[in-house]
Amino acid sequence: MGLQLSRKTNMKSENKFFEKDNYNALCVGIGGTGVISASIILGWAALQEGFKVRTAETHGMSQRGGSVSSYLRFGKNLESPFMVEGDLDVLLAFEISEGLRSLRFTNKNTFIIASKNTVIPPSVLTHKSLKIDGNKCVGCGNCVAHCLPNQIYNEKGEKNYYTLMKGPTRKVINGYSTVLESCTGCVQCVIDNVCPFGAIEAFNEWEYPDVKLIEEDIKSVSNNVILLDANSIAIKVGNILTANVILLGILAGVQKIPLSPNILRETVKKFVPKKALDVNVKAFDIGFDIGINNKK
Amino acid sequence: MSRPFYALDKPGEKGVVLGNDALARGIFEAGVIVAAGYPGTPSTEIMETLARIHKFYPYFEIEWSTNEAVGFQVALGASMCNARAFACMKHVGLNVAADTFMTATYAGAHGGFVVLSADDPNCYSSQNEQDNRYYGLHALCPVFEAINIQEAKDVIKYAFDFSEEFQSLVMMRTTTRLNHARGDLILGEINKIEDRKYNFDKDRERWTFLPSNARVQRVKQLERYEKLRTFSDNFPFTKLNMKDGAKIGLISSGIPYSYANDALLKLNLTEKISTLKLGMVFPQPEKLMEKLFENSERVVIVEELEPFLEDFAKKLAFELDIKLEIAGKKYFRRNSELNLNEVIKGLTKFLNISNPFVDLPVDIRNLHKASPRPPVLCPGCSHRSTFYALKLMEQKLGKNFVYSSDIGCYTLGFYKPIEAIDACICMGASIGMANGISKLHDGPVLAIIGDSTFFHTGIPGLIDAVYNQNDVFVIIMDNSITAMTGFQPHPGTGVKITGQPGTKIPLESIIRGAGITEDRLWIVDSNDLEQTTRAIEEAISVKGPRVLISRHPCVLFEKSIYRDKIIIPVQIDPEKCNNCMICIKNFGCPALTLYDGKVTVDGQCTGCGVCIKICPFEAISLKE
Numbered sequence: 079m080g081l082q083l084s085r086k087t088n089m090k091s092e093n094k095f096f097e098k099d100n101y102n103a104l105c106v107g108i109g110g111t112g113v114i115s116a117s118i119i120l121g122w123a124a125l126q127e128g129f130k131v132r133t134a135e136t137h138g139m140s141q142r143g144g145s146v147s148s149y150l151r152f153g154k155n156l157e158s159p160f161m162v163e164g165d166l167d168v169l170l171a172f173e174i175s176e177g178l179r180s181l182r183f184t185n186k187n188t189f190i191i192a193s194k195n196t197v198i199p200p201s202v203l204t205h206k207s208l209k210i211d212g213n214k215c216v217g218c219g220n221c222v223a224h225c226l227p228n229q230i231y232n233e234k235g236e237k238n239y240y241t242l243m244k245g246p247t248r249k250v251i252n253g254y255s256t257v258l259e260s261c262t263g264c265v266q267c268v269i270d271n272v273c274p275f276g277a278i279e280a281f282n283e284w285e286y287p288d289v290k291l292i293e294e295d296i297k298s299v300s301n302n303v304i305l306l307d308a309n310s311i312a313i314k315v316g317n318i319l320t321a322n323v324i325l326l327g328i329l330a331g332v333q334k335i336p337l338s339p340n341i342l343r344e345t346v347k348k349f350v351p352k353k354a355l356d357v358n359v360k361a362f363d364i365g366f367d368i369g370i371n372n373k374k
Numbered sequence: 375m376s377r378p379f380y381a382l383d384k385p386g387e388k389g390v391v392l393g394n395d396a397l398a399r400g401i402f403e404a405g406v407i408v409a410a411g412y413p414g415t416p417s418t419e420i421m422e423t424l425a426r427i428h429k430f431y432p433y434f435e436i437e438w439s440t441n442e443a444v445g446f447q448v449a450l451g452a453s454m455c456n457a458r459a460f461a462c463m464k465h466v467g468l469n470v471a472a473d474t475f476m477t478a479t480y481a482g483a484h485g486g487f488v489v490l491s492a493d494d495p496n497c498y499s500s501q502n503e504q505d506n507r508y509y510g511l512h513a514l515c516p517v518f519e520a521i522n523i524q525e526a527k528d529v530i531k532y533a534f535d536f537s538e539e540f541q542s543l544v545m546m547r548t549t550t551r552l553n554h555a556r557g558d559l560i561l562g563e564i565n566k567i568e569d570r571k572y573n574f575d576k577d578r579e580r581w582t583f584l585p586s587n588a589r590v591q592r593v594k595q596l597e598r599y600e601k602l603r604t605f606s607d608n609f610p611f612t613k614l615n616m617k618d619g620a621k622i623g624l625i626s627s628g629i630p631y632s633y634a635n636d637a638l639l640k641l642n643l644t645e646k647i648s649t650l651k652l653g654m655v656f657p658q659p660e661k662l663m664e665k666l667f668e669n670s671e672r673v674v675i676v677e678e679l680e681p682f683l684e685d686f687a688k689k690l691a692f693e694l695d696i697k698l699e700i701a702g703k704k705y706f707r708r709n710s711e712l713n714l715n716e717v718i719k720g721l722t723k724f725l726n727i728s729n730p731f732v733d734l735p736v737d738i739r740n741l742h743k744a745s746p747r748p749p750v751l752c753p754g755c756s757h758r759s760t761f762y763a764l765k766l767m768e769q770k771l772g773k774n775f776v777y778s779s780d781i782g783c784y785t786l787g788f789y790k791p792i793e794a795i796d797a798c799i800c801m802g803a804s805i806g807m808a809n810g811i812s813k814l815h816d817g818p819v820l821a822i823i824g825d826s827t828f829f830h831t832g833i834p835g836l837i838d839a840v841y842n843q844n845d846v847f848v849i850i851m852d853n854s855i856t857a858m859t860g861f862q863p864h865p866g867t868g869v870k871i872t873g874q875p876g877t878k879i880p881l882e883s884i885i886r887g888a889g890i891t892e893d894r895l896w897i898v899d900s901n902d903l904e905q906t907t908r909a910i911e912e913a914i915s916v917k918g919p920r921v922l923i924s925r926h927p928c929v930l931f932e933k934s935i936y937r938d939k940i941i942i943p944v945q946i947d948p949e950k951c952n953n954c955m956i957c958i959k960n961f962g963c964p965a966l967t968l969y970d971g972k973v974t975v976d977g978q979c980t981g982c983g984v985c986i987k988i989c990p991f992e993a994i995s996l997k998e
């Protein structure tokens with residue numbers, strides 16, 4: 079279906095429906111998942127439409143699992159690669175928490191397409207630990223005895239020379255059980271309920287919010303939100319790396335910015351690897367249909 | 375092989391390209407025949423793109439040099455031979471090249487010579503955010519900037535003509551926001567180079583800086599500078615845009631100008647403010663500034679980092695005895711980078727009008743916070759294994775090591791869960807600092823340095839350690855590539871930037887040559903914990919300078935070249951795993967994660983197998 083529709087569309091989009099001089103889009107996600115290529119495709123499509131194009135990227139060391147944002151502006155009268163916060167026409171989020179992170183650029187009309195998949199930063203796990211409530215703890219030492227990493231530390235490598243435990247995980251100090259640096263955050267003591275007085279609580283210095291809560295947050299800022307699990311669809315299409323193209327297909331389908339679906343589709347074809355051309359076209363068309371169905 | 379857009383010989387063709395690709399295109403169009411540099415974000419892609427263009431136009435020479443000083447010298451030598459020459463580096467690279475740069479600017483250029491300095495406001499991938507426009511002032515070297523992608527190509531291409539006309543070196547100064555931006559570009563003509571003669575220019579007085587010659591060259595430099603000063607008003611990319619009746623002026627350059635331009639659009643002020651856009655930020659256009667000052671009551675300067683233009687503008691107004699208000703850093707931050715919001719904020723404050731963009735249209739205060747995503751060593755990275763071995767031996771031997779580090783992926787060993795690195799200042803400093811620390815500190819002092827960095831500036835520190843018998847333990851994290859900046863080959867890799875073979879220089883030959891004897895040199899496979907820990911134990915037990923080469927190829931680089939290699943990930947036996955989290959917390963490979971509350975191996979596992987050894991319950995094993 080996507081194919082027929084896109085064939086009917088004119089090569090250049092009918093700019094008269096779009097009154098603004100300039101348009102702002104933002105693609106966000108994790109390094110290596112096609113964030114930048116999505117923005118390149120949008121940029122080239124905008125060029126075909128005769129617009130000036132500006133993009134800017136921010137990424138830490140993206141190959142190493144960092145956040146990537148690609149800001150895209152196109153239109154008739156602009157110079158800056160950044161838009162004003164709150165001035166976004168389209169937000170494409172390839173990872174949901176990265177969408178959350180970018181909401182300061184949106185307004186209630188921003189079209190947000192976000193993939194529900196999550197990539198939990200490894201640092202969240204290494205920042206897990208425990209809190210002990212001093213008012214409840216009596217210093218019985220139950221938890222100290224129960225802690226497995228602590229036992230491994232006490233064995234000092236007898237079990238395995240190559241296991242590194244830098245110190246005890248917990249000690250009774252001045253009559254209170256105290257969590258030390260070396261606690262691994264396995265929180266087994268909380269799960270097993272070893273404290274008779276309920277004094278131990280697990281906590282995460284860096285929390286990755288629950289997906290449902292992130293979804294609510296995203297929906298709370300804008301009236302135009304499409305949330306979907308693009309990764310699962312992409313896997314079904316045949317290649318998880320086509321998730322970004324699915325989102326581009328949706329964008330083409332909803333027609334919220336003056337880039338014609340046909341030009342977008344042709345640009346996708348130009349930029350994806352030759353070997354993966356068919357899956358990407360399929361992914362685009364599936365996205366396009368989703369977009370058409372969500373067109374308000 | 376299909377040609378990338380930037381390598382097409384089709385003047386007039388339009389495309390969307392990366393700033394660094396546009397710069398490379400401009401350099402190529404200018405007819406540069408020698409390009410040299412050392413990788414450094416955000417400049418690296420310029421050289422890589424030139425190397426890709428080289429595949430189609432192999433008439434020019436291109437190299438990754440050992441460091442920026444050498445890169446600069448290579449380009450200088452080519453310029454002495456009448457060639458158009460280009461040297462490429464990030465901002466701190468110019469510190470390394472500065473000794474040559476400061477004197478070369480006396481002699482100036484023979485063939486067009488442009489050095490590019492890519493500055494990094496906000497330290498996105500750098501140890502500082504120094505403002506290299508001051509190098510222009512310091513060396514009386516003209517500095518050019520561009521406001522967008524098209525200008526980036528056009529300005530750098532023009533810089534070579536300019537350099538030849540004035541016999542002056544030129545610095546092209548960019549910032550991350552230009553290097554890593556994309557925009558529309560129209561390709562230009564590729565200059566023909568056939569009718570040039572390339573011979574060393576035997577102007578011996580000019581190139582030989584004995585004091586007697588230096589004094590003469592210094593006078594010539596000052597004469598050249600006077601010419602540049604007056605020319606600045608006619609610089610083709612500098613534009614004064616006077617607005618009728620406007621009493622307010624704005625001066626800016628580079629990417630900050632693009633923000634200022636759009637800020638005026640957003641605030642509906644384009645007709646009310648006169649603007650001066652500088653393409654040449656040093657020397658500044660004095661006549662144009664004077665005209666702006668004479669017609670303005672107030673002038674605002676929009677620039678990133680230091681008050682470079684502001685200080686000059688104030689000095690000029692004082693000399694011309696024009697009374698007006700000149701402001702800059704009073705309204706715009708001095709640290710980090712600017713953006714459209716920041717510029718609107720500063721401008722509205724300066725103009726004393728309300729900022730319509732202070733409040734966000736959506737209320738985000740009560741939304742959840744996304745967890746931070748700091749960079750970590752890749753899954754299967756061999757640096758992690760070396761650090762783990764070091765941490766393990768610290769514990770086993772009951773000693774605390776001092777880790778004096780260098781810059782590279784291994785600097786990520788600062789963060790949890792490794793938390794090893796104690797100091798890291800700049801490239802090549804690790805061994806030198808360790809030498810100093812070892813003179814006073816009681817306990818093992820380690821220098822951690824990568825292979826590319828060792829070639830770059832590490833070798834003198836090692837020679838110092840040997841010569842002065844300093845008690846330092848040097849660990850070379852040899853992953854066979856310059857990984858941090860995106861896998862550039864170096865002398866130890868033995869491949870050139872073009873992909874052609876070069877002469878491979880084994881690290882150990884240099885180390886032995888520096889005077890490290892066999893009993894003080896250990897070479898291990900980083901991922902072999904048994905071998906690595908044993909070597910560390912032995913090395914810690916001896917005194918004096920000693921070296922461990924911890925060797926294993928960068929796994930991400932290997933993955934990028936052997937795409938079809940079959941990876942056998944490890945598996946965790948749920949019966950044996952007690953969920954103690956030791957592997958996650960104390961080793962921290964990102965492929966080890968929690969799924970449904972159980973420690974699990976995810977799809978990122980490279981099958982390096984290091985974690986197998988560290989599990990206290992032998993729960994991890996290779997999949998058959």
Ligand SMILES: Cc1ncc(C[n+]2csc(CCOP(=O)(O)OP(=O)(O)O)c2C)c(N)n1
Nearest residue numbers: 414467781782783824825826827856857858
């Ligand atoms: C003078 C200077 N030039 C370039 C850089 C950019 N840079 C940072 S780390 C690095 C090289 C890292 O290579 P290596 O030491 O082999 O470590 P690896 O990243 O491979 O682990 C470079 C070029 C810099 N910081 N300073």
Ligand code: SF4
Nearest residue numbers: 752755783857928929
């Ligand atoms: S790029 Fe290579 S050296 Fe750098 S963290 Fe990744 S695997 Fe390690």
Ligand code: SF4
Nearest residue numbers: 754963979980983985
């Ligand atoms: S084998 Fe272990 S350490 Fe190596 S990549 Fe896989 S999970 Fe990480």
